[in-house]
Amino acid sequence: MKDQDGSITADDVAVLAGVSRWTVNRAYKKEASISVKSREKVMKAAETLGYVPDLLATSLATDRTNLVALLVDDFANPHKLVMMERLTRILRKSGYDTLLVNTSDEEDASAALLNASQRRVDAAVLIGVSFNDQSLEAALGAKRVKKLIVFARMSGNDNTISICCDDSASMTALTQYVFSAGYRNPVFIAGPQTQSAHLQRKEVFLSQWERTAGKRPDFLPVGSYDPKMAYDLIAKTFRGLAKSELPDVLVCENDALAMGAIDAIRYELGLQVPGDIAVTGFDDVPQAASPHYELTTYRQPLTDMAKALVDVLEGKSNSKDLNTFLGRLVTRESA
Amino acid sequence: MKDQDGSITADDVAVLAGVSRWTVNRAYKKEASISVKSREKVMKAAETLGYVPDLLATSLATDRTNLVALLVDDFANPHKLVMMERLTRILRKSGYDTLLVNTSDEEDASAALLNASQRRVDAAVLIGVSFNDQSLEAALGAKRVKKLIVFARMSGNDNTISICCDDSASMTALTQYVFSAGYRNPVFIAGPQTQSAHLQRKEVFLSQWERTAGKRPDFLPVGSYDPKMAYDLIAKTFRGLAKSELPDVLVCENDALAMGAIDAIRYELGLQVPGDIAVTGFDDVPQAASPHYELTTYRQPLTDMAKALVDVLEGKSNSKDLNTFLGRLVTRESA
DNA sequence: GATATTTTTGCACCCGCGTGCAAGAAAGTT
DNA sequence: AACTTTCTTGCACGCGGGTGCAAAAATATC
Numbered sequence: 001m002k003d004q005d006g007s008i009t010a011d012d013v014a015v016l017a018g019v020s021r022w023t024v025n026r027a028y029k030k031e032a033s034i035s036v037k038s039r040e041k042v043m044k045a046a047e048t049l050g051y052v053p054d055l056l057a058t059s060l061a062t063d064r065t066n067l068v069a070l071l072v073d074d075f076a077n078p079h080k081l082v083m084m085e086r087l088t089r090i091l092r093k094s095g096y097d098t099l100l101v102n103t104s105d106e107e108d109a110s111a112a113l114l115n116a117s118q119r120r121v122d123a124a125v126l127i128g129v130s131f132n133d134q135s136l137e138a139a140l141g142a143k144r145v146k147k148l149i150v151f152a153r154m155s156g157n158d159n160t161i162s163i164c165c166d167d168s169a170s171m172t173a174l175t176q177y178v179f180s181a182g183y184r185n186p187v188f189i190a191g192p193q194t195q196s197a198h199l200q201r202k203e204v205f206l207s208q209w210e211r212t213a214g215k216r217p218d219f220l221p222v223g224s225y226d227p228k229m230a231y232d233l234i235a236k237t238f239r240g241l242a243k244s245e246l247p248d249v250l251v252c253e254n255d256a257l258a259m260g261a262i263d264a265i266r267y268e269l270g271l272q273v274p275g276d277i278a279v280t281g282f283d284d285v286p287q288a289a290s291p292h293y294e295l296t297t298y299r300q301p302l303t304d305m306a307k308a309l310v311d312v313l314e315g316k317s318n319s320k321d322l323n324t325f326l327g328r329l330v331t332r333e334s335a
Numbered sequence: 336m337k338d339q340d341g342s343i344t345a346d347d348v349a350v351l352a353g354v355s356r357w358t359v360n361r362a363y364k365k366e367a368s369i370s371v372k373s374r375e376k377v378m379k380a381a382e383t384l385g386y387v388p389d390l391l392a393t394s395l396a397t398d399r400t401n402l403v404a405l406l407v408d409d410f411a412n413p414h415k416l417v418m419m420e421r422l423t424r425i426l427r428k429s430g431y432d433t434l435l436v437n438t439s440d441e442e443d444a445s446a447a448l449l450n451a452s453q454r455r456v457d458a459a460v461l462i463g464v465s466f467n468d469q470s471l472e473a474a475l476g477a478k479r480v481k482k483l484i485v486f487a488r489m490s491g492n493d494n495t496i497s498i499c500c501d502d503s504a505s506m507t508a509l510t511q512y513v514f515s516a517g518y519r520n521p522v523f524i525a526g527p528q529t530q531s532a533h534l535q536r537k538e539v540f541l542s543q544w545e546r547t548a549g550k551r552p553d554f555l556p557v558g559s560y561d562p563k564m565a566y567d568l569i570a571k572t573f574r575g576l577a578k579s580e581l582p583d584v585l586v587c588e589n590d591a592l593a594m595g596a597i598d599a600i601r602y603e604l605g606l607q608v609p610g611d612i613a614v615t616g617f618d619d620v621p622q623a624a625s626p627h628y629e630l631t632t633y634r635q636p637l638t639d640m641a642k643a644l645v646d647v648l649e650g651k652s653n654s655k656d657l658n659t660f661l662g663r664l665v666t667r668e669s670a
Numbered sequence: 671g672a673t674a675t676t677t678t679t680g681c682a683c684c685c686g687c688g689t690g691c692a693a694g695a696a697a698g699t700t
Numbered sequence: 701a702a703c704t705t706t707c708t709t710g711c712a713c714g715c716g717g718g719t720g721c722a723a724a725a726a727t728a729t730c
Contacts, residue, residue: 009686020710025687035696035708055453056400057686060391060715067454070435075420076621078413085410088437092447097454100405100435102423112427118390119402119432227625259625267626286411290562290594291602292627344716355680360717370678370726392716395685 008051017045028053059120068096068313069116069145073103073128076226077256079283083127083152083302090306096122096313103128116145123147123313129192129225149312152300154323155197161317162197163308165300165325171204173329174251174280174298179212181335183249183278188219189230189261191253201253201282218247222257230260235268248277249335255281255288255297262293262334278335294333301327343386352380363388394455403431403648404451404480408438408463411561412591414618418462418487418637425641431457431648438463451480458482458648464527464560484647487635489658490532496652497532498643500635500660506539508664509586509615509633514547516670518584518613523554524565524596526588536588536617553582557592565595570603583612584670590616590623590632597628597669613670629668636660 010024017024019038026032027042045051059065068091072080088098101116101124103109116124124145148160155162178186186209190202202219210216220237222230230252238246250265252258258281265277273279281288284299305325311317345359352359354373361367362377380386394400403426407415423433436451436459438444451459459480483495490497513521521544525537537554545551555572557565565587573581585600587593593616600612608614616623619634640660646652 007686011686021687022710023708026709029688033708038708052449052453054395054455054686055450056391056395056455057715058688060389060395060717061686061688063715065391075416078416081410081413081416084419084435085437085439088435089440089443092437092443092450097447097450098435098437100419100423100433102420102427102433104420105424108424108427112432114387115390115427115432118387120389120391227621231625263626286563287622290566291598342716346716356717357681358679361679364718368678373678389716392685393718395687396716396718398685 007054008049010051010053013042013045013049013051016049017041025053063120065120065122066096067099067119067121069099069101069113069119069121069124071101071103071113071116071124071126071128073109074225075102075104076224076228077129077254078285078287079255080127082283082285086302087125087127087151087306087309090303090310094310094314096310113145121145123149125149125151125309126153126197127151129153129194129197147312149309150197151309152302152305153197154200157196160197161312161322163305163312163322163325165305165327166323167200168204169324170282170298170300170327170329171201172208174282175205175208175212177296177329177331178249178251178278178280178335179209181278183335184213185246185248186217186251187247187249188217189234189250189252189257190219190221191225191257192223193221199253205251217251225254225256227256227260227263230257231264231268234261234264238264238269243276246271246277249274250277250279252279252281255283255285255295257281258295258297258334259287259293262295274333274335280335284330288330289332296329296331296333296335299327299330301325342389343384345386345388348377348380348384348386351384352376360388398455400455400457401431402434402454402456404434404436404448404454404456404459406436406438406448406451406459406461406463408444409560410437410439411559411563412464412589413620413622414590415462417618417620421637422460422462422486422641422644425638425645429645429649431645448480456480458484460484460486460644461488461532462486463532464488464529482647484644485532486644487637487640488532489535492531495532496647496657498640498647498657498660500640500662501658502535503539504659505617505633505635505662505664506536507543509617510540510543510547512631512664512666513584513586513613513615513670514544516613518670519548520581520583521552521586522582522584523552524569524585524587524592525554525556526560526592527558528556534588540586552586560589560591562591562595562598565592566599566603569596569599573599573604578611581606581612584609585612585614587614587616590618590620590630592616593630593632593669594622594628597630609668609670615670619665623665624667631664631666631668631670633662633664635662 010021013024014021023038024042026034027039101112150160150162152164188202188205206216222233250261258279261279262273265271265273281295281297284297288295288297308322345356348359349356358373359377361369362374426433436447485495485497487499523537523540557568585596593614596614597608600606600608616630616632619632623630623632643657
């Protein structure tokens, strides 16, 4: 029995179909020169044998794996789950599979990256946050990685393609909304301050607000996009302050921070949201819609961004301006 | 230049080191018979050239990819994020990479699965929920998948290895806790009722409670492990009922449902948790600890389970009793 | 110093499929 | 019918490395 080890090769199909192995493979190639008869014979034989072409061998021969490494380092943020779902689904639709690489452990990050490159991924997509320059550099150092893409985040590195929504436009919209809603004393809750790949939300908000309201707001950087961390920091920072010393709105860099903020305001400061302090987020994670948070936030056009990613992978990305995606402000009760 | 296309092969290293290609490869094999001198020469040459063995070629030759497909179909449950983090990290530590396969789209599920098998994954790990029998069957049909593992869930299929915590023990503990806390009128909030791979929590709870309190509780099946769905169903089911008609505790199959339940109780029924209706969950997702939920729940020993998974992958799993992991009850304010 | 052992190394062939080219078959021309 | 042109097909060789065995080198034995 040929298939006793469970693997049927093109050769097996070839003998059954009465053609050569190469004809078998041609049958699977869309634009191959092969007669309809042969293709049918092959396909029928393939079906009865349960043959499927081996992607390993194909990849080795073509130097194209149709594999994308997705580097994630921040599993505390529920938005990552949303991104993963969207990316894997859309990538799959275009024929790509996703290698999930956990880079949350600093030590293992470069090893994991090296490993992915040894698998000759067609591209590495970073949806992490605290990618310090070493990690990025390591990624670039792995020559085998043909493309390095920073997703949903700007990149300062030239060897990198970044696909993200227009932080400037989005934060401007948010700023205007917050201002016109009557808030006058905001504090910006920022995430980790990274160098290579970062968000511009803080800068945009601070300068936009200054331009609009005349004074530059304070900001509070949280060590990571973790609701708990935001909770603790906000509790620590604002506890015991008089009403007049408190901000009237916390503009948070994303929903993870915003949810921590809301909890802290309610359960540590004993205040109302939005009555005493309003809160805004960014991302529109599923939980943001819960009646408990009712978070005013900004939803990125993830599907479009993912499609742009596919275009980049297939080399048909027209230009470099992939940082101008526009999402939409989702206004709820929290501000 | 050899490396103009970015790929240095063992041959390149061989000429630099002045040995044959085979000696180069031997240098990378731990128990290979090679003189220390040669190994050093090779390693030095490899380093200056930046050589790393190609995993694609290795996999093809050895029929071992060190790749595990992780099939996920339920991205609404934050616990999935926790599992993914844990699994990817521990698998990586043992030399495995993870292929993330999104099977949430029913149509694409089998295609995705087929694709994974074409990559000759060493195993497919299901951490999904609504795997109906077709999906499972499809997975088994893909001969190339050497092992099929159902993680954190029982499997009725014999060709499948299931690694999960002891639903019986855990739910018994939970039942006892709830009963001794004085609750007498529980309703069980169940997830989708699947066949092949399912949880036994409902059955265990119902029978345990019957044994303890004398009467079999009602249960409410939710279409998916989605907080929103649970929210809507609970709102619809209990709205307008008199206090006496309401349960005093909702025992939920997992935290996702429990969080939806809590929100519904508070924001739709206008009642207190746990004052009017208490709630318990299962999984101990990060959000369960938030002051808003303070959810009493049960934490599975994910790390141990992941390690057991590695044992299975490496073929050194002693027996079939991988369903007896014990977690611990985490008691908080919600019940 | 010659022979027997053991260690190290090289090599042919294989994993499953892709590419470019040349031979063979089919279709089109006059 | 003989000859072109076009379509199909087969094949050598390559992708990068693993395996088992035999030749070569190093070491041990008497």
